[in-house]
Structures are given as C-alpha cells and as structure tokens.
Amino acid sequence: MSNRIPGPICSSKLGSDWIDEGTLCRSQSSAGGPLGMLMSMVMAADPPPLSEDERALQKWRKDNELEKKQSKESLERDTPNHIKKCIAKLAQLSIGPRGAWRSSQERDLILKKLEALNKANMIKWLENIEDGRGGHDRGEITVAVDLHWGNWDEDAWMKSAPVLVHEGTHAVWNDRHFEQYRAKWNREHSNSCKDHPKGEALIAEEMYAWENELKVYEVLVSQGLIDITLAERLKRVSSLETVVREAYSGWISLDGFK
Numbered sequence: 001m002s003n004r005i006p007g008p009i010c011s012s013k014l015g016s017d018w019i020d021e022g023t024l025c026r027s028q029s030s031a032g033g034p035l036g037m038l039m040s041m042v043m044a045a046d047p048p049p050l051s052e053d054e055r056a057l058q059k060w061r062k063d064n065e066l067e068k069k070q071s072k073e074s075l076e077r078d079t080p081n082h083i084k085k086c087i088a089k090l091a092q093l094s095i096g097p098r099g100a101w102r103s104s105q106e107r108d109l110i111l112k113k114l115e116a117l118n119k120a121n122m123i124k125w126l127e128n129i130e131d132g133r134g135g136h137d138r139g140e141i142t143v144a145v146d147l148h149w150g151n152w153d154e155d156a157w158m159k160s161a162p163v164l165v166h167e168g169t170h171a172v173w174n175d176r177h178f179e180q181y182r183a184k185w186n187r188e189h190s191n192s193c194k195d196h197p198k199g200e201a202l203i204a205e206e207m208y209a210w211e212n213e214l215k216v217y218e219v220l221v222s223q224g225l226i227d228i229t230l231a232e233r234l235k236r237v238s239s240l241e242t243v244v245r246e247a248y249s250g251w252i253s254l255d256g257f258k
C-alpha cells in the first residue's frame with residue numbers, strides 16, 4: 001500500500017476556506033437570467049494563467065482524491081481476507097500462563113466469534129476511532145486503520161492482532177465462559193460492587209480485554225511487533241487495574257454517587 005496518502009494533516013492544512021475552482025465555476029454559471037448570462041460571459045473569458053505552484057497543487061488534489069478513492073476501495077475489498085489471515089495466525093499462538101491465550105477453549109471462543117463477524121462483514125478498519133485503537137459496538141468491531149498498513153504477506157497482521165483479541169473478548173463477554181472471573185471480581189471488589197454494580201461490571205470486562213490484548217502483544221513482541229501504546233501498558237502491567245480505572249473513570253459514576 002502506498003504511504004503517500006497525506007491523511008488528515010494535509011486536509012486540515014487545506015482547511016474549509018479552500019475553494020475548488022471547478023465547483024465555484026459550475027455553481028456560478030448555473031445562475032439564471034441576465035446575471036447568469038453575464039456570469040457565463042465572464043466565465044467564458046480565459047482564466048488568469050496558473051502559477052507553477054497552483055498547477056502542482058491542483059494536480060496533487062486530483063491525484064490525491066483518486067488515490068484516496070482507490071485505497072478505500074481496495075481496503076474494503078481486501079478486509080475480509082486480511083482479517084481471515086490474522087485469525088489464522090492468532091490460532092497458532094501459544095497457550096498458557098506466558099502464552100498468548102489463557103486456554104484453548106477461550107482461544108476457540110474468541111476466534112470463532114471473530115470468524116463469524118468477519119463472514120458477516122462486521123469487522124472494519126476505520127479512520128478516526130474515538131479511543132484511537134478499536135471499538136466494539138452492537139456486534140460490529142472497528143479497528144484503527146493506522147494498524148492496517150503494511151505488507152500482509154509478511155507481518156502486517158501483527159499490528160491488528162492484539163486489538164482484534166481485545167474487541168473479540170468484548171464480543172463474547174456475555175458467554176458463560178467468564179462467569180468464574182466475574183464472581184471472583186465481585187468478591188474482591190464487594191464494597192464498590194454494591195454501590196456501582198454497572199461501573200464495576202464494565203471495569204471487570206475492560207480489565208479482562210486489556211489483559212488478553214497484552215498477552216497477545218507480549219508474544220508478538222518476540223516476533224518483531226512494536227506498538228508504543230501497548231509497550232507503555234505492559235510497563236505498568238502490575239498496576240493494570242489502576243490504569244484501566246484511570247482510563248475509564250467515568251464508568252463508575254454511571255451508577256450515581258452514594
């Protein structure tokens with residue numbers, strides 16, 4: 001995939017006051033009556049010659065639009081295939097306390113769910129994801145498109161793999177599989193659970209998803225993956241609960257203060 005796509009920095013540099021000569025011309029010459037006639041006479045006159053820079057900018061804009069359109073189309077076309085590759089690679093990762101997966105049951109549960117969602121085109125790469133990495137909402141999983149670029153015949157799958165496991169964990173969270181963990185959480189946080197049952201349930205779910213994501217990340221680091229955000233989280237793994245509580249402090253107040 002080309003890395004010449006300028007992305008949001010260039011479009012914000014151009015700004016909303018940028019006027020497309022083509023559009024301006026069309027909308028003005030469509031005015032009716034004498035004014036419209038006058039306008040089309042004015043428009044028919046030779047436009048002032050463009051400077052070198054202006055011509056280069058116009059060409060860049062045209063090429064950029066085309067490139068953006070093509071890359072969006074190829075992204076949509078290739079996504080199911082790429083996710084499939086990623087799931088297949090994830091299935092091969094190790095199991096156990098220092099492995100990528102806690103158990104083979106849990107691996108199968110999460111990967112089967114991801115497979116089903118992928119078949120239904122419910123996993124997508126998106127620009128501008130609210131928390132920056134991924135999301136799970138009403139059965140649809142989104143992954144930040146920044147994690148997609150790279151060579152998919154080699155190692156590009158690794159960048160999205162931890163996020164897919166994180167969001168996949170959310171997608172199966174209501175399965176009975178996690179009841180033991182939920183019960184343990186409720187026991188260990190019994191006071192807060194009394195006052196904030198919804199908030200604590202969300203924190204528990206998020207903790208579990210973060211742990212799963214980090215387990216996968218730690219194994220993939222040995223295969224060459226670099227992810228600055230996950231590396232930072234891994235440094236604070238012994239206080240992961242504090243990190244999650246800080247990141248989602250608003251959730252506890254969902255239950256109201258007592």
Ligand SMILES: [Zn+2]
Pocket residue numbers: 166170206209
């Ligand atoms: Zn999450």
